[in-house]
Amino acid sequence: MRVNIQTVINRLISPIAKLEQTVDTLKFGHPDTEVTSIVVAFMPTQSVIEQAIQRGANLIIAHEGPFFSHHDDTVLRKDDPVYEEKRRLLESSGIALFRFHDYLHRYTPDGVMEGLLQKLDWMPYVQKHQPAYSILQIPTATLSQIAEHVKRRLGITFVRSHGDRELSCSTIGLLAGYRGGGQNAIPLFEKEELDLVMYGEGPEWETPEYVRDAVYQGRHKALIVLGHAESEEPGMELLANKLTSMYPEVPIHYVKERPIFNIL
Structure with a gap:
């Protein structure tokens, strides 16, 4: 059974009444694209994006935004080389990126x-x-x-x-x-x-x-x-497990990043 990106999004947000203001939007990609494989992650880091490419996924569902701001404000980063390289990678890969934050926190329980x-x-x-x-x-x-x-x-x-x-x-x-x-x-x-x-x-x-x-x-x-x-990665891992049950015909991968901080 074929499923497109918008179908997946609709199913994820369906338990909650429509939010008028939300960061939960499709950041990259087209909603009508057929889903071949999904990567679920807490943060869509460059490493996560590259792993999604390696796994042949064309949809990333991430809890946080890709560009270091809760409200996806990129105005101050348009000339920043880190921002530009990551943006180019997403655009050239053709991978869709959906942020799933506000609706997930409004589930019962959260x-x-x-x-x-x-x-x-x-x-x-x-x-x-x-x-x-x-x-x-x-x-x-x-x-x-x-x-x-x-x-x-x-x-x-x-x-x-x-x-x-x-x-x-x-x-x-x-x-x-x-x-x-x-x-x-x-x-x-x-x-x-x-x-x-x-x-x-x-x-x-x-x-x-x-x-x-x-x-x-x-x-x-x-x-x-x-x-x-x-504190939030386990929630995304659970989401990946639920998506596997929802769409058994679609390969679902949970990708966990390495801890960001080291103890010196």
Whole structure:
């Protein structure tokens, strides 16, 4: 059964009412093109694009945009050699690129959060889902034990944390992606009576500084910062698995990038 790019897009966005303002658009390619193979990735890096070419894929579905801006603002980069080389590669390859961000975050539960929870094997511990976060009640473990579990399950070598390594934690607020800012995360400590907040990314002068002062005051609080990609890649891997079930006749490949940061 043949399927074109627009058919795939329509199926992905169909669980959500049409968004009037969204970054989820077809950045390259034509919607009527028949899909031969799909690459799913968190970030459409140049390496991911090249791997898609090698695999014979003609559609990339990526969570983030290709040109280093959430709103795809390329005005300031039109003369930048990195931008130009990447743009030329996409155009010359003929690969279509669809960004799937806003709709996925509006799934119930949030599609990115669902992937993260499944990867962490924490789905049974979910107490409730909210649009920006989930609350979990896990078996009591120390901050250090939780960090080791997270690293092992996500296949990462480090997380950043603040708090007593031996602090016993059971009630966790989990926020995927760029939701670790103070406005989102700080109120949860008291509102949800949390021991631990864990998120992908956020301004370092907000939630981390709140936790620093809370710990200094002797309060039972802790923080784990995963990294933006590390918190959202599992959601895209889950999406690739779902697409395989939706379109068994189309080769689907999940491509995971190497971690962007190294510890020196």
